[in-house]
Amino acid sequence: MMSLNRYRLKHLVKQNHRGARKASKLLDQPDRLIGVILIGNNFVNILASAIATVIAVRLWGDAGIVIATAALTIVILIFAEVSPKTVAALYPEKIAFPAAYILTPLLTLTYPLVWIVNSITNGLLKLFGLSPDGNSNHHLSTEELRTLVHEAGALLPKRKQSMLLGVLELNDVTVDDIMIPKNDIQGINLDLELDQILDRLSTTNHTRLPVYNGDINKVVGILHMRNLAQLIQQGKVTKASILQVIREPYFIPESTPLQTQLLNFQKESRRIGLVVDEYGDVLGIATLEDILEEIVGELSTEHREENSDIHAQEDGSYFIEASVYIRDINKSLSWDLPTDGPKTLNGLIIETLESIPDANVCLNINGYRIETLQMTDNLIKTARIIELDRPNKP
Known part of the structure; x- marks a missing residue:
C-alpha cells in the first residue's frame, strides 16, 4: 500500500478504477491503515508463536521453546515478511488493489481497537513533539518535476521531454537571454528616402517591423506588413501613411522572466516587444515566436539551416x-x-x-x-x- 505511486494512483482514481479508489481512501488516513495492518500482522505472528511453543514443549520439553523460537523466526522471516513484502514492493498495484477489498471491511470491524491503539500512539508522538499528521505534502517542486521528466526515459518521447523541460525553464530564463540584439534589429528608419524604405520593406522576411526616426531608441511604433499591403493596394505608401497604420511600441524590461512575458504577450495581445534597460535604452527585440522556440525548439527548420x-x-x-x-x-x-x-x-x-x-x-x-x-x-x-x-x- 505504501509503495503505490501516488500520482499514478490519483490518475487511476480519475479513471474510476475501483481498486484504486478503495486504496486511495485507505491511504487518506495512513495511521488507521497502518493500525489495522499491524494489529492483524502481530496478532497472527503472536498466535503462531504461542501455538508453536505449546506444540514444541509437548514434543521436546523445555528445549522445545528454543526450537520453536528458532524455527518460527526463520519461517515467519522468509514466508511472512521478506518474500511477500519484496513481491509487494515490486508489484504494488497487483497486491494493493485486491488487498484494499479485504482491508476496508477489516478496518470497519476492528475500528474500535484501531482507534484505541492510534489514540495511545498519537498521544506518545505528541509527548515527543511530533505531529501525528506528519508531512503529508506530496506536491512536487519544480526541480523534482524536472528530475521526474528526466527519469521518464522511454516512457516519454525525447521530443516531449524537451518541451516539458522547456516549459519548466521558462521562469529561469529572462527576455535578454533570447532577444534579437540591437545590432541585428531590422526596422524602418523614417530618416531614409521613401525608395530606400520601400526597398527594405520588399526584402524583409518579418511580418512586424519597428519604425523609428534615425535611431532605434527613437522608435515610434510597430508596422504590421498586413497594414502595409493595404496601403500598397490603395497606392498610398508614404511616410505619413505608414505613421497612420503603425501600432504604438510595446516595451519589455530586460529582466522579465519568459514565463511572465508569455502571459504579458497574451494579456496585451502582442507578439513583439522592444527590450529596454533600466535607462530606457533599447537593447533588442523579443517576440512570441522566440519564447515558443524555447519550448518546442526552432519553428522553422529551413530558417535554422540558412542562418x-x-x-x-x-x-x-x-x-x-x-x-x-x-x-x-x-x-x-x-x-x-x-x-x-x-x-x-x-x-x-x-x-x-x-x-x-x-x-x-x-x-x-x-x-x-x-x-x-x-x-x-x-x-x-x-x-x-x-x-x-x-x-x-x-
Whole structure:
C-alpha cells in the first residue's frame, strides 16, 4: 500500500478504477491503515508463536521453546515478511488493489481497537513533539518535476521531454537571454528616402517591423506588413501613411522572466516587444515566436539551416560566429559554457581577457579552448572552439 505511486494512483482514481479508489481512501488516513495492518500482522505472528511453543514443549520439553523460537523466526522471516513484502514492493498495484477489498471491511470491524491503539500512539508522538499528521505534502517542486521528466526515459518521447523541460525553464530564463540584439534589429528608419524604405520593406522576411526616426531608441511604433499591403493596394505608401497604420511600441524590461512575458504577450495581445534597460535604452527585440522556440525548439527548420552560425570541422572543433548567444551554443552542442555573465560569445571572450584584443588570441574557458579567427573594429567576428577532455566531466 505504501509503495503505490501516488500520482499514478490519483490518475487511476480519475479513471474510476475501483481498486484504486478503495486504496486511495485507505491511504487518506495512513495511521488507521497502518493500525489495522499491524494489529492483524502481530496478532497472527503472536498466535503462531504461542501455538508453536505449546506444540514444541509437548514434543521436546523445555528445549522445545528454543526450537520453536528458532524455527518460527526463520519461517515467519522468509514466508511472512521478506518474500511477500519484496513481491509487494515490486508489484504494488497487483497486491494493493485486491488487498484494499479485504482491508476496508477489516478496518470497519476492528475500528474500535484501531482507534484505541492510534489514540495511545498519537498521544506518545505528541509527548515527543511530533505531529501525528506528519508531512503529508506530496506536491512536487519544480526541480523534482524536472528530475521526474528526466527519469521518464522511454516512457516519454525525447521530443516531449524537451518541451516539458522547456516549459519548466521558462521562469529561469529572462527576455535578454533570447532577444534579437540591437545590432541585428531590422526596422524602418523614417530618416531614409521613401525608395530606400520601400526597398527594405520588399526584402524583409518579418511580418512586424519597428519604425523609428534615425535611431532605434527613437522608435515610434510597430508596422504590421498586413497594414502595409493595404496601403500598397490603395497606392498610398508614404511616410505619413505608414505613421497612420503603425501600432504604438510595446516595451519589455530586460529582466522579465519568459514565463511572465508569455502571459504579458497574451494579456496585451502582442507578439513583439522592444527590450529596454533600466535607462530606457533599447537593447533588442523579443517576440512570441522566440519564447515558443524555447519550448518546442526552432519553428522553422529551413530558417535554422540558412542562418546557422555553428559550423562543425573535421578535427572536432567548431567555427562559431561570435555574436551567437552562449545559451544557443550550449543547447546546440550540449556544452556548458558559462552563462552567468555575458550573453554572447564575443562578450564572454572580452570579459575573460578584460580588454578588446588587438590581434587573434587563444584562451581556455571552462574546459573549452577558444581561438579568435576574425575581428572587425571592436568586435570579434568568428572564433574556433574545441572541447577539451575534462576528467571531472559527468
